[in-house]
Amino acid sequence: MPAYTVREWDKLAYGDGEGQIPVHHADRLAGLAARSVFAGRGGSGVFEHGRQALRARGVVGILAAGDASLEILPKIDVVPGETPDHQNAAIRKRLVHMLAVAFDLKIDLGVITDLAWQRETLLEILIRIFCEKLTAALRKGMPRRYIDHEEDLPNLRGQLDITRQFTHHAVNPSRLACRFDLLSEDIALNRIMKAAVLRLLRVSRRSANQQRLRELAFVYADIVDVPVSGLRWDEVVIDRTNRSWQDLFAMARLFLQDRYQTTTGGAGQGTAMLFEMNALFEEYVGRLIARALAGTGLTVSLQGGHLFCLSAQDNERGLFQTKPDILIRRGGAITHVIDTKWKRISSRIDDPKQGVSQADVYQMMAYAQLYRAPRLTLLYPHHMGLGPEDLVHARHRITGHQTTLETASIDVANGTDILTRLRRLLLSEEPKVDYAYA
Known part of the structure; x- marks a missing residue:
């Protein structure tokens, strides 16, 4: 199966040469992307399906259509x-780390060899991690719970269902309508695991x-096969008896729910697992800051927050929630x-405003008015063009407020001491303010 890789905001030219993608593969993959939940979001989408190339946008992950796959x-x-x-x-290793933090997964990245990180796509790496964790968990036994069970038996077991007894067995008293608790493996958690495996x-x-996966499917052969739309996620309770299954449950949710889309039919037939980098960066940084x-x-x-910018004059109903x-x-x-922004800012040598957009500043000014916080931060991913430091780059005062607005960056490529670096950023003393935002 041909597998292609492109980086976010880069182009993959059409053609049959190295580093190119045949037009028929590109068309099918673009058709699949167009059916994604990320298609047409404010002009971002997944691809620019141009005349000469596919250009990736702010969505990463993998798409597979027909006999080809594309990793972003x-x-x-x-x-x-x-x-x-x-x-x-x-x-790939940093992306898996970000997913692990964002989805609260405990993943040992060291168990994957360097060669595997080079040769396998993001999807195959996640499948491998899931299979290894599921196999290890099943060696300790499949989770079981007592469930309500009804059965017609010759001898009483549990309680007699009076209503069913006198409606179904009024003329055949040799059968007793029994209701009892049964310790079973056919529970919601195992049905979800089976659905993920399949x-x-x-x-x-x-x-x-x-x-x-075939070996795991055999283990789950006696579990009822339920379509994804019929899975009862609400019935799964993670407690001290099944705490070791928490990561597997989260991974199954990752594979089966919102961010994992399956599309069938027409030119868009295939499967996609996609992540919007703005949302992933926000969740990743937020969880790290909490730690x-x-x-x-x-x-x-x-x-949080949820304060409104405006209120209607007639009924005081809030408008434009933040x-x-x-x-x-x-x-x-x-x-x-x-506020996190997955976009590249420039150094202050290149641009005094660092490429910070007017809309982002207006958004932070609204927060200053509503939340009255003394400190506001626009936090971006760090890159080499910003120099060696990945902390605060500039601080400004918002006119009319005792509020500081700062631009800062955090290096997601460098996982070393990232909690220490974040703590230093958040607890740092404020230096002299550069200039005011009017």
Whole structure:
């Protein structure tokens, strides 16, 4: 199966040469992308389906259509001078780390060899991790729970269902309508695991993963096969008896729910697992900040606030609700509002405003008015053009407010001491303000 890789915002030219994609493959993959939930979002979408090339946008992941697949990797700075395979391997590892943090997964990246990071796509790596974790969990036994069970028996077991007894067996008293608790493996959690195994078996192209998935499907042979739309996610309770299945449940949700789309029919037939980098970066940074500030007396809320910019004159109904990415409080008072932006800013040498958009500044000014926090931060991904430091680059004062607006960056390519670096950013003393935003 031909597999192609392109990085976010880069182009993949049409053709049959190295680093190119045949037009018929590009058309099918673009057709699949057009059916994604990310298609047409504010002009972002998944691809620009141009005349000469496919250009990736702000969505990463993998698409498979027909006999070809395309992997989209985020634009993360890696060590220059290395081969593309080594660079892509480093990006895949950082992306899996970001997914693990965002979805609260415990994944040991060290169990995947360097060669596998180079040769396998993001999807195959995630399938491999899922298979290994599921196999290890099943060796300790499949989860079981007591469920309500009804059965007609010759002898009483549990309680007699009076209503069913006198409606169904009024003329045949030799059968008793029994109702009792039965310890069963055919429960919602196992049905979800089976659905994930069967889904992945249909989309995996690596023979080793296919073999693992076939073995797992055999283990789940006695579990009822339920379509994804019929799975009862609400019936799954993770407690002390099945705590070891928490990561697997989260991974199954990753494969089967919103961010994992399956499309069939016509030119768009295929499967896609896609992630919007803006949302992923926001969730990743938010969870890391919550960890970094643990024990400091500060509390962190993600997507909180919900204050309205306007209220209707006739009925005071709120209009234009705000949802800051990250709110930091001390003793109930909001002290810091952070908004993450997955976009590249420039250095102050190249542009005094660093390429920060007017709309982003207006958004933060609205937060200053509504939340009265003394400190606002626009947080971007760091890149080599910003220099060696990945912390605060500039601070400004918002006119008419005792509020500081700062631009900062965090290096997601460097996982070393990232919690320490975030803590230093958030707890740093404020230097002299540069100039005011009017």
